[in-house]
Amino acid sequence: MIVNKVVKALITSGLFLSFTSYAQTSLISNVSGYSVNDGVLTPFSAIAFEGDKVLKLYGKDEPLPKKESIVYIDGEGQTMLPGLIDAHGHVLSYGLSLMRAQLRGAESESEAVKRVKLFRDAQPELNWVQGRGWNQVLWPSKSFPSAKSLDKIFPDTPVWLIRIDGHAGWANSAAMTLSNINAQTQSPEGGEIIRDASGQPTGVFIDKAMSLISQNIPSLTQTEQRAVLKLSMKELSKLGLTSVHDAGVGNDTLEAYLSLAKADEMPIRIYGMLDADDRHFSELMKQGPIRLPEHKLDIASVKISADGALGSRGAALIEDYSDQEGNNGLLLYPEGEMAKVMKLAMESGFQVNTHAIGDQANKLVLDNYQDLIKETNTGELRHRVEHAQVLRLEDIPRFAKLNVIASMQATHATSDKNMALDRLGSERIKGAYAWRRLLESGAVIAAGSDFPIESANPFFGLHASVTRQDQQNRPENGWYSSQSMTLTQALNSFTQGAAYAAHQESLIGQLKPGMKADFILVDQDIFAIPASELWQTQVNQTWIDGKRIY
Template identity: 35%
Template sequence: MSISRRDLLAGGAGGVALALMSARGWAKGPALDTAYVNALVWTGQGTPALSAIGIAGGRIAALGSAAVKAHMTKATRVVDLGGAFVMPGFIDCHTHFLIGSDLLTQPNLREAKSPQEFARIVGEAARQIKPGQWVQGGSWDAELWGGALPDRSWMDPVTPDTPVAVQRLDLHMLALNGAALRAAGIDRNTPDVPGGVIVRDKDGNPTGILKDAAMDLAKRAIPAPTEADREGAVRKGIAHGLSKGVTQVHTTELDWMTHDALRRLRAKGETDMRFYSFLPLQDWAKVKALVDAEGRGDDWVRWGGLKLQYDGSLGSRTAMFYQAYDDAPGNSGMPIHTLADVQQWTNDADAAGLQITIHAIGDKANDEALDIFAAAAAKNGARDRRFRIEHAQHLAPAAIPRFAKQQVIASMQPYHAIDDGRWAIQRVGTERLKGTYAFKSLLDAGAKVAFGSDWPVAPLDPLTGVAAAVLRQTIDGANPGGWLPDQKLTMAQALHAYTATNAFAGFQDDRVGRIAPGMLADFVVMDANLFAIDPARTGATKILKTIVNGTERFSA
């Protein structure tokens, strides 16, 4: 709520002694546009303390009751937070934002607990769309019904003429029905794609499952949405993220669709949430030309980062390991691109001064990604690169100290740990789990660990990620003491990974990630002190306000 100057003089700021200053006092510093008072502030360091925050021109101009008082004017808007908890805005350093935004209005197959429920949800979605449209969406998880992958025979009876292409929750598999296979021209004679798999039955006919690079066979057949459709979806995603306290996301994409939509939105005004756009590593020359011609964007929409997907996923059994999967003898995963190509692209992009991140999940993929980065650094000489590995999910013991030694950021997703923890042992066994989601081991070794969601693979909700990092309780309730509990983090470590480290991972540590004078005024207000409550209550904490650039973009 806002309070008047009369209320302020009468002590309406909830016990914070703020007094009006003379005109001479106001002139000593920037006049405040807004003063947030009676706040329990965690600046990103130390412990929360009762304080006040003053904002001017979209930045934090004053911190602390005395400093805020000294910069207030008659025009300053005063907001009493009633002792609410305030911390730096959450930054999610790994999202597929356009896909996630689309899924907000598409069928959610994460609710399907059986093949029958899967078919029912798909059939209902087909009845609600116009002729010629495809049923998309997904987030299905075969582990919820015993592990059998969806089959076209599940969907064909309820969608005889409507094409269906729904994604596994990890975005590494598509399930197609017969109509979609026909529209994409996929049949028993279609060869497998390098870096991908067309799953076939015993007679060689496609079952409808496409893995990794093979998904492109279907995606190119799906009618493209209009620019207006994409912009509208992103707007919905922004509103959703702001309601969860997210002030910035990194869009780690393998195409230009999200980037182009964001640039169109930025041309129309502020985007309300900040974005750092990663583009395909293979397109480094195009990105370099864009940077040379137009710079790297602004604090609303930035670019200059590149991403490459090197292997697949654990759930799809396409993550690249040294040894075969325990539940799939003879299969140790696969690279999406050749090592030689990735090394060349990385060398060239690094020489061009662009930031690079590589998706690596299996232990072999992570080792090779670290080798690629080491070779590029040796070739191109010292500079502030901030190389990243997205996921860094399953690490050989020798890989853990390499992150700190090579100054490679581990960009990880804590919710995946409590999701995969239900069944990961079936894939890789006990021994290989020792380097799985090794948050604490990486931090103890001196590495920087940045956190994100991988939305829509996991919820765009940092508080669920924080709880996952601190508790490591799997979502099936089977590990109340934590799955691989030696890797639990403290609350401060988890919050730091969602704020200051993510700012560093995006070359913005001089502007966001902390509450301090001179920083951009991005912060979130909650109804509970995360340092004082039972960590089990973290996910139930309510977001009251999300402030970006000094403006309230969400208010409960």
């Protein structure tokens, strides 16, 4: 463990000294600027900043200062927004997804296999072939895939393909043989090995059963992790993201982040959630939160997973799935164990961010929060529910009452609309993806994407938030459109709301005097175009701390 030494070195090093008072003032004019400041949409036409801080916003008819000492930059009529914040993504996985077989959108099992073959043909040196993004709901059969289809192309090379939601994996026989998987292998608690009629594993592993395969894949070295993280952050900055809440940072990845921070090689801000499943978790709790002076890297929260995902029927429901009698999903912790992990994190000063998708998981998490927040006196830590996807209507007001944040991903609704009603039925769906109900109850929503499960492009999320439609404008008038957000609410959820969810609302998420000069310039005025075109917005420039990084 090198975490303590690295942190001390970072805090005492000169790399993180604030900008000096001698920094020159810059002024970008000729923009259509928008910021949701203290909940109110604030338009502006110019912004002045010095070093890493905003000095002033200028209204449309407000005269600009005429000083020779100011650096003037023509915004060329572009639209300026605060740097967008993704409150739930997976940075290492995103970087790896850029380097693995891409299965998102494959319309059949055979198409997915063909894509893996093309990837393998271009990467013949790989010992393991890995990929991500398959979704059997899009296939004609709607059935899970099997090892047999992979075995025809890959009889000897192990293959491991992660489902789009990250809660199921698809292996070939070579991978199962290397992992000693056979008919006698038992499913672990919180996971399931899918079997055929004769009891043989089919090649699909759900939730905690995934580790039966993944634990046999060689781990990345520190050098490899740093390279993947840098690639990932660089690509995310091109999408207009200036900050990301990384949902599930293990000890090895934490060390890689700290090494990058020490070398001043963090392109964007990272707010990390330590992975509760990491074998060093207890030791990391003893060390306490990490907050570096310039807030390029803050590690002040933990990520716990209560259940699986809806698409793989791993989300824990109170009643059975409407389309599969006898199955109500998976809780990933034995009774009482999750509360022990939560309590340890709370008592160690960490915000607790718990993945909960099904109504049973959400109720259990809120019940635990209700008891533990009172016991540990940690209401001010603003604990979170990650996804908060399927809620009982009576649980919705509990978020505001408990000061618990709903960390939600709008594109999940537009991706899940093809199967969610089948899974949940006409009554439970009323509390699913219920953004408007949560906002009207007083809850704070922090928006994200859950990349690489969904696209990391935040404009896809803004579009889904407002329209409740896919990019082909389906369904007409939106899917359960009564739960849509206004564009101001949606922008707020990707800026101030997400910043608040990381205790950073005094630093980022708004453009006003004293805040960090994190902003983006885009190619169209999102408040002047049809909502159906929001997803087409392109980022031209990304600035962090008053410096252009893209």
